[in-house]
């Protein structure tokens with residue numbers, strides 16, 4: 001198990017008063033593509049947020065290591081600088097901050113992404129074109145009044161600009177029309193090939209995975225990882241649902 005980028009070990013976490021994840025362990029190697037599936041309310045988004053260091057959640061047990069360092073108690077900001085990226089299931093609106101300024105600020109925090117204002121403008125323009133986004137988006141306030149699909153594209157724009165080592169995409173595909181879905185899939189593919197970044201894709205929709213070669217699939221039910229397998233496990237879930245895993249989760253709860 002050498003050279004793991006992300007290693008989650010025996011993680012139990014939840015909110016102050018509600019345990020959500022129980023003894024979750026998983027590893028993601030550099031440049032690998034992993035998929036996290038599970039029924040509604042299973043704890044998928046929570047796992048993404050806990051890996052990112054969202055202060056809304058507390059870790060009661062276990063560790064999160066990233067790129068060789070224990071980040072369990074690090075702030076989300078530090079984790080982001082270390083190369084973890086989380087695209088939110090419901091991106092937040094930030095009134096008063098134009099998208100372009102926001103992107104410039106987050107890029108300037110990263111020494112490896114330092115570039116002149118002119119180069120930055122060109123780079124952002126290039127990615128916006130790639131994502132079929134008009135330039136008027138860039139002067140608008142961050143996520144304010146954007147449609148669901150537009151918000152997802154903005155997250156793709158950040159992903160391609162920041163080039164993180166690990167991107168956790170939480171239902172980046174939900175609510176997208178076929179054209180937007182294909183644009184976002186191309187964005188993910190571009191991230192995979194141009195940055196050789198690792199992916200943890202949380203999804204209910206296998207269409208987003210069509211362009212990706214999946215290395216590993218993880219199934220979470222009732223806050224427990226109950227199955228792990230190759231990419232073909234996704235087809236099995238598509239055909240048979242999660243029922244087959246519910247028993248394993250119930251057995252885990254009894255243990």
Ligand SMILES: Nc1ncnc2c1ncn2[C@@H]1O[C@H](COP(=O)(O)OP(=O)(O)OP(=O)(O)O)[C@@H](O)[C@H]1O
Nearest residue numbers: 015018020038039040041042043044045046047056
């Ligand atoms: N901040 C929070 N406060 C209270 N409960 C929470 C919080 N975050 C998550 N939960 C609860 O934890 C459980 C798991 O939620 P989570 O959002 O992780 O599920 P999910 O697997 O992402 O589901 P979905 O497929 O519907 O997005 C749910 O019962 C949810 O209500």
Ligand SMILES: [Mg+2]
Nearest residue numbers: 044045046089
């Ligand atoms: Mg979710």
